[in-house]
Amino acid sequence: MHHVDDTPKLYGLMAEFNSATAxxxxxxxxxxxxxxxxxxxxxxxIHELDAALKLPRTKLPWLVFFGGIxxxxxxxxLEYWISVVDYPLNIxxxxxxxxxxxxxxxxxxxxxxxxxxxxxxxxxxxxxPQPYHPVFNAPNFSSASADRFxxxxxxxxxxxxxxxxxxxxESLHPLGVxxxxx
Amino acid sequence: xxxxxxxxxxxxxxxxxxxxxxxxxxxxxxxxFGSVTDEITSAVLRPGFRPGWIVGFVIAFGVMxxxxxxxxxxxxxxxxxxxxxxxxGWGFAIVNFVWWIGIGHAGTLISAILLLFRQKWRxxxxxxAEAMTIFAVMCAAIFPVFHTGRxxxxxxxxxxxxxxxxIWPNFRSPLIWDVFAVxxxxxxxxxxxxxxxxxxxxxxRDRAQLLWVKRAYGVLSLGWRGSAMHWxxxxxxxxxxxxxxxxxVLSVHTVVSFDFAVAVVPGWxxxxxxxxxxxxxxxxxxxxxxxxxxxxxxxYGMEDFITMRHIQNCAxxxxxxxxxxxxxxxxxxxxxxxxxxxxxxxxxxNRAFGNYWYMYWFLIFCNxxxxxxxxxxxxxxxxxxxxxxxxxxxxxxxxxxxxxxxxSLSRDFVPSAWGMYAGTMWDWxxxxxxxxxxxxxMFIFLRLLPMISMFEMRTIVPAAKVKSExxx
Numbered sequence: 001m002h003h004v005d006d007t008p009k010l011y012g013l014m015a016e017f018n019s020a021t022a023x024x025x026x027x028x029x030x031x032x033x034x035x036x037x038x039x040x041x042x043x044x045x046i047h048e049l050d051a052a053l054k055l056p057r058t059k060l061p062w063l064v065f066f067g068g069i070x071x072x073x074x075x076x077x078l079e080y081w082i083s084v085v086d087y088p089l090n091i092x093x094x095x096x097x098x099x100x101x102x103x104x105x106x107x108x109x110x111x112x113x114x115x116x117x118x119x120x121x122x123x124x125x126x127x128x129p130q131p132y133h134p135v136f137n138a139p140n141f142s143s144a145s146a147d148r149f150x151x152x153x154x155x156x157x158x159x160x161x162x163x164x165x166x167x168x169x170e171s172l173h174p175l176g177v178x179x180x181x182x
Numbered sequence: 183x184x185x186x187x188x189x190x191x192x193x194x195x196x197x198x199x200x201x202x203x204x205x206x207x208x209x210x211x212x213x214x215f216g217s218v219t220d221e222i223t224s225a226v227l228r229p230g231f232r233p234g235w236i237v238g239f240v241i242a243f244g245v246m247x248x249x250x251x252x253x254x255x256x257x258x259x260x261x262x263x264x265x266x267x268x269x270x271g272w273g274f275a276i277v278n279f280v281w282w283i284g285i286g287h288a289g290t291l292i293s294a295i296l297l298l299f300r301q302k303w304r305x306x307x308x309x310x311a312e313a314m315t316i317f318a319v320m321c322a323a324i325f326p327v328f329h330t331g332r333x334x335x336x337x338x339x340x341x342x343x344x345x346x347x348x349i350w351p352n353f354r355s356p357l358i359w360d361v362f363a364v365x366x367x368x369x370x371x372x373x374x375x376x377x378x379x380x381x382x383x384x385x386x387r388d389r390a391q392l393l394w395v396k397r398a399y400g401v402l403s404l405g406w407r408g409s410a411m412h413w414x415x416x417x418x419x420x421x422x423x424x425x426x427x428x429x430x431v432l433s434v435h436t437v438v439s440f441d442f443a444v445a446v447v448p449g450w451x452x453x454x455x456x457x458x459x460x461x462x463x464x465x466x467x468x469x470x471x472x473x474x475x476x477x478x479x480x481x482y483g484m485e486d487f488i489t490m491r492h493i494q495n496c497a498x499x500x501x502x503x504x505x506x507x508x509x510x511x512x513x514x515x516x517x518x519x520x521x522x523x524x525x526x527x528x529x530x531x532n533r534a535f536g537n538y539w540y541m542y543w544f545l546i547f548c549n550x551x552x553x554x555x556x557x558x559x560x561x562x563x564x565x566x567x568x569x570x571x572x573x574x575x576x577x578x579x580x581x582x583x584x585x586x587x588x589x590s591l592s593r594d595f596v597p598s599a600w601g602m603y604a605g606t607m608w609d610w611x612x613x614x615x616x617x618x619x620x621x622x623x624m625f626i627f628l629r630l631l632p633m634i635s636m637f638e639m640r641t642i643v644p645a646a647k648v649k650s651e652x653x654x
Contacts, residue, residue, distance in 0.1 A: 040410040
């Protein structure tokens, strides 16, 4: 009979910390040690992590910019088409393309489309909604939304090695290191 | 777990005395990430209901039922049951609309403008102030929609909705500008509020004991896990939303004031209206923030998070915007003379000494005179007194809109077209009923969602500061 391997596949190794300073320092050391597929999970935004993990700058502002431009042009086009082309109202012979009056709704649609873009694209770029993620398998991970800080080195990392990576994480003085099942 | 203890973390050495004092202003000393989380979640994740909550909820529900009754009767009978008639075609409906929209402004000011200015004191009051904004805008929207008489047709009257009659709204009308401004404002406020809730909903998911509660928060939190890259995008989105909401909030009441300022009615046709309306909106909004914050803080024991610094700052904002509003009243009076227009001159004399003179002077007392007591620190730190002042300002701001709308319309150019106006029983039932609706929604919000932004509060816990390498 062949042996069935019933140990779950590993997603990565997770080290737990209890301070913002510790997670930033651990993240920096992990990147310096050559790990590329590293992520930190924190209960609040820590701006120092962006540099420590060498995260790319998000392109969200550009998307929001184009969302706003689209909203402005779309709003103005709607007003122009309605007021000049489809339903022209002659009010005392005043010009149909009375653009100063169209500024305000176009201004509002600019803000509306830019804001919707900001929210929707933040969610989409983050890959949310994502009800399942392997990190939720880690026993203590529910504290990541309260008072604990986690560093995960993924098995997908070319430098990942079960023993060596565990030793490396232990050297960062975490509260503990656990396996994260796939 | 909720007991406060020094952070376990060895890196978090006690902060220098000066810094600790600064921090303690917006957050009581001794808090850790865990204690902040525990105290805020425990108000929601407790079994059953507290008696005070039930009593408040039932009263609010009763008042809201009165609103439902009044509005149902309105739909059956038509707007004739209201006091509006020619010459005063705009009565309670527009007064209440402007009043509610104005109240909403403080929430956006706190969450957007104060975020751009990096004011830490906004963090603990932003969540319920934003909830207040959304509920206030909902109450506001009810009035113009029902004022149309047939609200089920309002979709194509108000919005560019393709309809079988091939007619479109007139984009040269400030009323259509207002539809765009208010609907954008409502949408952006909801988005902003929801984005702010996502990480806190994840906390609720992780702390809930009951499976269905866990699942409900889990679905709403979208599976948020606090990844560093997610936070980066999240913070960028929040900052961009704040940047977008700032011009928006200033534009909304500006556009509301255009409803009046674009008309040629004496007392309305004036360039001071936009800034004066925006200041008035923030004034009444902060009065409502205090009206809500003071009882919430006491009932839920949130004194550590909503400190005297918050209360005092709200009072200072009220004093400042109140002075701008008082300046607006003075300029109106001055322009009555300086414009040289007999209609403007008559308008201001009629406001002060005409049939509605008591409204005008009561308004000056509520909005102009009484808030001057806020210059004194003794008043700003006296919570019961401050609560009363906030209520008086709420009344004053309602009177302001009543005076603007009714005195000008009831006495316009031709004496033969003059007429008096008073709200009917149905007007009052609808108005007071929306206060019930607002309160009822606040009670639901306080029971279901964390009333203070937990992830933001964690950032002002002293231990959140990342110390540079070698400092420890």
